[in-house]
Amino acid sequence: MATATGSGGMHVGRLLVQVGSILACIAFWQVASTLRLNLGIVTFRNVPPPTEVLQSLIVLLQSPKLLAHLGSSLGRVFAGYGVAALLGILLGFAIGRSRAASDVLLPxxxxxxxxxxxxxxxxxxxxxxxSELSMIFITFIGALFPIVLNTIHGVANVDRRLVASARSLGGSRAAILWEIVLPGAAPSIVTGLAIGMGTSWFCLVTAEMISGQFGIGYYTWESYTLQNYADIIVGMLVIGLFGMGSSWLLTTLGHVLMPWRSPMVAR
Structure with a gap:
């Protein structure tokens, strides 16, 4: 009981530190923008303060276009990401398991x-x-390579002794792939999927620069062209929140599907 209580106190303490660090950054941002701080290399003269950004966020939340922006961006990201996840895992397994496939596909x-x-x-x-397919393709490109490389790493680093033992016991190639290689590579695959999701959101602004009338990336770029600086930061924060949230969901799902893997504890 004492251990559980102590662990709970540690979690609360870490949470307070994490929230405090975010609040400290916001406070610095508010002071620097209000005072139009000029640090020489970096200047806050034209950076809107958090209070102004909050007002712009409230306006966006009340706008009927918000759902259209979110729907368009989510559709593009998840369409490109879904294809990248499927193709990236297949390519990673092929390259990681076959020298011939590695020689042909990796270069x-x-x-x-x-x-x-x-x-x-x-x-x-x-x-x-x-233009819609072009934008989906850009998000696909952003997600593909992290997934491929992490899958290759996971497959190539599966303990060969386990594979040899399974073969000596008469395990088929399909059984070895499903019961040994896939569980062994799963942590790296989940890492690649999480990184790929974040990269896909990162590429969203680039994708929606091509064309379109809706999307969070398009909203951010349009705000820049119209010099609505607070709206730029709103768009950036929305993309960051959705990217962080979707990556967190993938990582959490990975822990649920991999009960044999203990989550790493930060020290």
Whole structure:
């Protein structure tokens, strides 16, 4: 009982520290923007304070366009991410399990991986018949490579002794893949899925720069062109919250589906 009480107190203490750090950042932001602080390299002269951003957020929450913006962005992100997750896991397993597949598939993937999402915009416009598909493709590109690389890492680092033991006991290739390789690689796959989700949201603004009339990324970019600076930060925060929330859901789901893996405790 004492241990449980102590553990609960530690969790509350950590939560207070985390909330306090966020509040301290907001307080600094408010003071720096109000005083138009100029640090030489960084200036807050044109940065709206949190109070102004909050007012813009309230206006957005009351706007009938909010659901259209959210619906468009969620549809694009999850469509691109869903395809990237399926293809990325399949490619990762193939490359991680087969030297021939690695020789054929990994070089072009490594060549394409460093190309930023914004550089794909002209080609995506040429490749796809609609701007909507072009935007989905950009979110797909953002999510694909983290998923592929983490899946490769997870598959390649499965303990070979377990695989050899299963083979010696007469395990089929399908059984070994399903009962040993997949559980062993699952933590890395979940990490890749979480990173890919965050990257997909990161690429959303780039994707919605192509075209469109709705979307949080489009709303953020339009606010910049109209010089509505508080709305820019609102759009950034909404994207950040949705990206963080979706990544957290994936990580939590991974812990639920992997009861054999104890969550890492930060010290």
């Amino acid at each position: 072009p993937l490594e060549l394409l991986r460093p190309i930023p999402a914004v550089a794909w915009i002209p080609l995506s416009i040429l490749m796809f018949p609609s």
